Amino acid sequence: KQNNRAVGTAYEQIAGRFLEKKGFQILEYNYRCRAGEIDLIARDREYLVFCEVKIGEQNAGSALEAVDTKKQKRLYRCAQQYVAAHKIPDAAARFDVVAIEGNEVCHIENAFEGA
DSSP states (O other): OHHHHHHHHHHHHHHHHHHHHTTOEEEEEEEEETTEEEEEEEEETTEEEEEEEEESOSSHHHHHHHSOHHHHHHHHHHHHHHHHHTTOTTOEEEEEEEEEETTEEEEEEEEEOOO
């Protein structure tokens, strides 16, 4: 289990660097709360971006499918707690997915709407 965590952390760092190159400001890695965990939280212009990192998906479609409705609801609840804890009530929020397959990084902006 610990090894999986280390692998996940390494991929989250790759995703973070990828997003930084696109102009994102990374605010937090692995935000945890009662509702669950968000891999990356970033600022992209006016948006507060909650980002799920997926590893080893064959294409963007399967990465999106991996973030099922149950996972989306958990991410949304977690995002609500982050916004409340950091007192950012009127933030324009977005949910993105970053899929990493080998050397390929696929970023899907606005992958799903808040549940």
